Amino acid sequence: MTALPRSTVHLALALIGGAALTLTPTAAVHAQPAPTVQGPTERITLSPTADPTTSQTITWRGDHGDTALVRYAPADDPEQTRDVQAHISTEAAGTYYTATLTGLTPATAYDYRVGDGDTTLSDPHTFTTAAPDDTPFDFLYFGDTQNDITEEAAPVVRAALQAQPDAALALHAGDLINTSTNDAQWAEWYDAYGPAAVKMNQLAAPGNHEYSGTTLSPQWTGQFPGSGNGPTNGADLPETTYYTDYQGVRFIVLNSNYRNAAPISRNAWLQEQARWLDQALTDNPGRWSVVTFHHPVFSNTPGRDNPELRNAWMPVFEDNDIDLVLQGHDHSYSRGNLTTNDTDDPTVQTGPVYTVAVTGPKMYDAHEGNWTDNGARVRAHATDTQTYQSIEVDGTTLEYQARTIDGQIIDAFTIVKDDQGKTVTDRL
CATH class of the missing domain: 3.60.21.10 (Metallo-dependent phosphatases)
Incomplete structure (x- = not known):
């Protein structure tokens, strides 16, 4: 298996006055496909980063405690899955989670799911990173x-x-x-x-x-x-x-x-x-x-x-x-x-x-x-x-x-x- 780069996750915790907490855990690498269990995740949203060629923020609402994560892999290499931990960003009629994937390859499609990784994962979805040039x-x-x-x-x-x-x-x-x-x-x-x-x-x-x-x-x-x-x-x-x-x-x-x-x-x-x-x-x-x-x-x-x-x-x-x-x-x-x-x-x-x-x-x-x-x-x-x-x-x-x-x-x-x-x- 080809070694993958470390991935940094920026975990935004909304505080009074707009302060943010940033953590940098190491993403886990998996050789096995993600489990097929579906669970109560909702309002999954892609939110832009400053540089969408190599990073992507994903938010959602669920009930995963401190085990929330994004599991993702290149769409053309689905067995190279990685986990990036998420953090609670706010509480509003439910718990919202935020995770930012970094170290991504430009102009590349990624499949992803959100949840806790063990018993709860969303349906699979796909995003594509921006190209590094002025592609139409x-x-x-x-x-x-x-x-x-x-x-x-x-x-x-x-x-x-x-x-x-x-x-x-x-x-x-x-x-x-x-x-x-x-x-x-x-x-x-x-x-x-x-x-x-x-x-x-x-x-x-x-x-x-x-x-x-x-x-x-x-x-x-x-x-x-x-x-x-x-x-x-x-x-x-x-x-x-x-x-x-x-x-x-x-x-x-x-x-x-x-x-x-x-x-x-x-x-x-x-x-x-x-x-x-x-x-x-x-x-x-x-x-x-x-x-x-x-x-x-x-x-x-x-x-x-x-x-x-x-x-x-x-x-x-x-x-x-x-x-x-x-x-x-x-x-x-x-x-x-x-x-x-x-x-x-x-x-x-x-x-x-x-x-x-x-x-x-x-x-x-x-x-x-x-x-x-x-x-x-x-x-x-x-x-x-x-x-x-x-x-x-x-x-x-x-x-x-x-x-x-x-x-x-x-x-x-x-x-x-x-x-x-x-x-x-x-x-x-």
């Missing part, structure tokens, strides 16, 4: 699912997964559920997204409905721990703000809930993220940059406005020429840009693209006033329309489409970014 891939972006998930949002999610079965990641722009402490609603969310959560990394930004007052959903850190490289100061920021680099794209997750998480020190909290964001964009080793968060820079809904957020973050987006700003919250669809980034061709802009989307059935009236009042132009707009967004990245080109459940394209554009500069061209 696609990802999905969802707005608020929030309400009536099983009956109204899940069909849209299923349509997305059927249309893009090989998507590498899924981005969620907040308000995944309606009531932050309602575990039954989280169960609905997992019924909808579970087939994707076990095979593609889930990048989720918290929305205002993931908060109860100033308190983040107790399930959040157990389900979406992030990569742990965000700001170290500020309420909830270590657990909810981070980036991951995937095949030429730096994906960034921010927390826009300044009214909930930091009601007394809103601006300082937003500026903490702005400083971190500016550095993350400056240091981006890839060609592309994508950010997601909940409250939009430009609001669709009449009477809504987020001036503190806009003043703190938009200059960073514009100065760094970020590519996509993917948002939710306003329960309608819009896409636009600052008018200063218009060109002589009315179908072409430069600079960042700002989008707002909704996947669930809850809908609001929409108006362009907050966009135009703040120097922006709306290029696409839809109300009473549930969508999912598919984005394909291929070298110097990014293709974006917003689709309805029946596959109708309601918005599309192409970004070309090469040595000649950057253009964003409308396709509808």
Whole structure:
């Protein structure tokens, strides 16, 4: 048997103030296939690390005490199984476990199961590590699912997964559920997204409905721990703000809930993220940059406005020429840009693209006033329309489409970014 490298497991224990406990046990190597026993494991979720070419975080809920583990092996060599111990990350209507597999081979499929390894193991699932180069891939972006998930949002999610079965990641722009402490609603969310959560990394930004007052959903850190490289100061920021680099794209997750998480020190909290964001964009080793968060820079809904957020973050987006700003919250669809980034061709802009989307059935009236009042132009707009967004990245080109459940394209554009500069061209 070929000797395998040591594997480090980062075991995140959510503590007051967002502290984390990191342990580094040695992974066990097994020559025998994993047992076939199935047991009570649920909510298995792939969560990104900073470097998904060689590592993968896996979270789940179960009842394994201190014997919880991930058992995994290369998909093309199933007898080379290894165990990585997990640790309890949080307690919320059950026990959540987190384990990070390291020392993985880039662009490689791994089969895995979670449980205690002796009497309880989940069904087998498969993930694939990122390639070390700019290999083309696609990802999905969802707005608020929030309400009536099983009956109204899940069909849209299923349509997305059927249309893009090989998507590498899924981005969620907040308000995944309606009531932050309602575990039954989280169960609905997992019924909808579970087939994707076990095979593609889930990048989720918290929305205002993931908060109860100033308190983040107790399930959040157990389900979406992030990569742990965000700001170290500020309420909830270590657990909810981070980036991951995937095949030429730096994906960034921010927390826009300044009214909930930091009601007394809103601006300082937003500026903490702005400083971190500016550095993350400056240091981006890839060609592309994508950010997601909940409250939009430009609001669709009449009477809504987020001036503190806009003043703190938009200059960073514009100065760094970020590519996509993917948002939710306003329960309608819009896409636009600052008018200063218009060109002589009315179908072409430069600079960042700002989008707002909704996947669930809850809908609001929409108006362009907050966009135009703040120097922006709306290029696409839809109300009473549930969508999912598919984005394909291929070298110097990014293709974006917003689709309805029946596959109708309601918005599309192409970004070309090469040595000649950057253009964003409308396709509808």
